[in-house]
Amino acid sequence: MKIKVFKELCSGCRICEMVCSLFHTGAINPERSAIRIRKNDLGNGLREPIVCRGCGKMACLEGERTEESQEVKKFTWDRKRAEKCTFGALPVFQGEAYHCDLCGGNPRCVKVCTPGALRIQHSKKRAVA
Ligand code: SF4
Numbered sequence: 001m002k003i004k005v006f007k008e009l010c011s012g013c014r015i016c017e018m019v020c021s022l023f024h025t026g027a028i029n030p031e032r033s034a035i036r037i038r039k040n041d042l043g044n045g046l047r048e049p050i051v052c053r054g055c056g057k058m059a060c061l062e063g064e065r066t067e068e069s070q071e072v073k074k075f076t077w078d079r080k081r082a083e084k085c086t087f088g089a090l091p092v093f094q095g096e097a098y099h100c101d102l103c104g105g106n107p108r109c110v111k112v113c114t115p116g117a118l119r120i121q122h123s124k125k126r127a128v129a
């Protein structure tokens with residue numbers, strides 16, 4: 001499973017950031033969210049969701065001896081992995097990188113995204129649930 005983004009449908013409401021932080025940390029703090037809404041200042045100026053793409057080949061873990069299947073279940077990661085992510089999809093806050101763990105198989109951001117900008121895509125990789 002992975003989250004597929006349809007950025008043209010994003011309203012920029014940022015509710016996804018709120019529920020991500022609330023679900024994982026117990027408090028609303030968009031800085032502690034694995035999904036981030038960024039303004040595309042160099043392009044069309046619209047807001048677009050950035051979240052881990054669930055890559056088959058995980059550049060973020062390159063050079064590490066670790067079990068991918070275990071790492072993908074974790075919400076906070078070492079910040080060094082953020083520098084290796086090809087898509088800039090690991091936000092860093094206070095020394096930690098925030099990684100989308102798919103809420104254990106029931107992504108809360110997808111549930112609250114009423115415009116449909118976030119959708120679940122099933123794949124063999126990332127079979128979290
Ligand atoms: S909840 Fe959906 S529409 Fe709102 S900011 Fe997040 S991705 Fe965009």
Ligand code: SF4
Nearest residue numbers: 052053055059060085
């Ligand atoms: S953190 Fe980045 S490189 Fe790693 S799986 Fe997600 S999008 Fe891909």
